[in-house]
Amino acid sequence: MELSGDTSCIAAARRLAAEFLARAGTEQHVDVSDHALGLTQLVVSELVTNARRHAPGPALMELRIADSTVEVTVQDSVPVRPTIHASDPQRIGRHGLEIVAAVAADFYVRLEDTGKRVTANIALTDPSAPRPPEP
Template sequence: MALNGDTSCIAAARRFAADFLTRARTDQGVAVSAHAVGLTQLVVSELVTNARKHAPGPALLELRIAGAAVEVTVQDSVRARPTVHTSDPQRVGRHGLEIVQAVTEDLSIHLGPTGKRVTAHVALADPSTRRNDSAAPPPDPR
């Protein structure tokens, strides 16, 4: 999805993400939890907001299913690594990447010759329904 214009494209990007995951569920049979849809929309919102506020010029949102996660990539035209600030509840604003890092399985930033790609992986399963292997009883030695 091309992210043209100003920050008005953020809502469209959130709808695009929800539609993408709905199509993955209905057309491809991918197990997508409601929790994953909400988190993906949050991550899209934060990454697109950063790109539109801090990177004049073209930007692009890409989504794809990658194993048990949805991969959210936002590419923009500024070749500078964004800063993930340390947690500070007194700070107003600049929490976007901090939030993304907290709710995703992985966050990576790749600088290229014409800008950067910020990629986050959101688990498709609801964490409350995922099996916790460390809580499973040990196997019976018999």
């Protein structure tokens, strides 16, 4: 999905992520917990917001199922590694990447000649959910 224009693309990206996970569940029989859906939408919101706020020009979002995770990648035009600020409950704002890094099973940034790709993997199952009994 190309992300351009005003901030309405953030809501559109969240909807796209929910639709993608719903299709993965129905078409590919991928188990997606409600917890994973919520975290994925949160991560999408934070990464897209950062791309729109800090990078000129269009940005791209890619979603894919990778093993037992959903991989969320947002690519923008600024080839500078974003800063994850140290936890500070007194700070107002700039918590987005701190949140993403905390909830993601994996988080990394790849710099490219044309910008960067920020990727977060979200577990599709809720690790705190009780497991069904073994047969």
